[in-house]
Amino acid sequence: MTESPFGPQPSPLTRPISGHLSGPTIELRRFTSDDAMTLSELVASNLNHLRPFMPWASGEMGRSPDDYGALISAWNDEMASGMSAFLAIIRREEMIGSAGLHRRRPDQASLEIGYWVAEHVTRQGVATQATLLLAEEAFAHHEIDRVELYCDKSNRASAAVARKAGFRFVGSQPDPLHALGITAPGQSGVEICSVLSRAAFNHAWRSKV
Numbered sequence: 001m002t003e004s005p006f007g008p009q010p011s012p013l014t015r016p017i018s019g020h021l022s023g024p025t026i027e028l029r030r031f032t033s034d035d036a037m038t039l040s041e042l043v044a045s046n047l048n049h050l051r052p053f054m055p056w057a058s059g060e061m062g063r064s065p066d067d068y069g070a071l072i073s074a075w076n077d078e079m080a081s082g083m084s085a086f087l088a089i090i091r092r093e094e095m096i097g098s099a100g101l102h103r104r105r106p107d108q109a110s111l112e113i114g115y116w117v118a119e120h121v122t123r124q125g126v127a128t129q130a131t132l133l134l135a136e137e138a139f140a141h142h143e144i145d146r147v148e149l150y151c152d153k154s155n156r157a158s159a160a161v162a163r164k165a166g167f168r169f170v171g172s173q174p175d176p177l178h179a180l181g182i183t184a185p186g187q188s189g190v191e192i193c194s195v196l197s198r199a200a201f202n203h204a205w206r207s208k209v
Contacts (some may be wrong), residue, residue, distance in 0.1 A: 005176045007106040012082030013141055017101050021133045023086070024209045026126060028087040028099055028133055030076065035088060036069035038095050038112045042118060043068075049119035052186030053192045055177060089117065089130055099130040101138055101147075109145040110195075111138045121188070122157070125209065131165045132205050139198050146197045152187040159192060166202060167194035 019030035028142070043050070043060050075086035076083070081158035082103075089097040092100065095118035113134050117126050131149065138147045147169055151158035152175065173193050175191040202208075 004104060005180055006104050007191060009083075010103050010106060012103065013117055014082070014143065015141070016080055016082050017042045017085035018137055018140075019085075019087070019169055021137055023129045023133045024206050026091045026096075026129055026133075028089055029084060030079065031072040031088050031098075033069050033072060035095065036065040037074060039072070039088075039098075040065045040068045042095055042097075043107045045107040046116075046118050050116060051184060053152055053158070053184050054116060055182045057184070066129045067156075089115070090124065091121070091127065096126060096129070099127075099134060101134050105148065107146075107148075107205075109143060111141075111144055111147050113138075113147055113149045125164075127158075127161045129209055131161055132209075135165070135196055135201055136203075136205075144198070146195050149194045149196075150191045152184075153190045153192045154186055155189045159194070162194035165196065166200060166205075168200070169193075170195050 023029040040063060043063070047057055047060060075084070078084045080088065084100060084102045086098060086100045088095050089099055097115065099113070099115035101111045102114060108125050113131055115127055124182045138144045149162045150157070151162070153172060170193050171188050172192045175187065175189055176188070178189045183189070
């Protein structure tokens with residue numbers, strides 16, 4: 001295991017995460033080089049929406065489409081390695097955010113879910129559906145028994161997504177990134193963890209969306 005701010009990283013998945021997941025009203029798909037301009041414009045138009053809880057957003061001002069092209073290439077390399085997946089959220093052919101699964105935490109049997117959605121699609125169930133699609137994909141990997149969703153305790157919207165997706169709150173702790181100065185203005189510095197186990201996952205979730 002290599003070290004990260006979250007502790008020793010587990011080994012890669014035995015096979016990469018799928019690059020295309022289809023839900024009732026959205027799909028998650030691998031980013032391609034053709035998405036660089038669209039992603040650049042989407043992030044730029046949502047910076048005020050993202051800054052309060054997304055530490056990475058503060059560094060996005062001034063990024064060019066070429067910068068995003070390089071980032072997409074790096075994401076796809078990481079996806080092929082079995083360590084992470086960064087996927088575009090698409091609804092009716094429009095890119096409306098990004099979601100992914102990550103091997104960031106030390107637990108060999110878990111994957112961490114991350115996402116963000118554009119401001120104009122908030123409170124429409126997009127993040128919840130993306131979370132359930134990712135959980136379904138995670139449990140298609142035999143070594144994964146649970147998925148985890150972390151958010152700042154001040155981020156009520158993300159905590160609500162976890163509850164709606166059937167996750168169980170398990171505790172809170174200081175955010176390891178804050179000790180490194182990686183912060184966002186709306187964060188409290190305390191992250192809460194919610195977990196969905198393989199046994200608790202509702203495979204009939206599509207009928208309830």
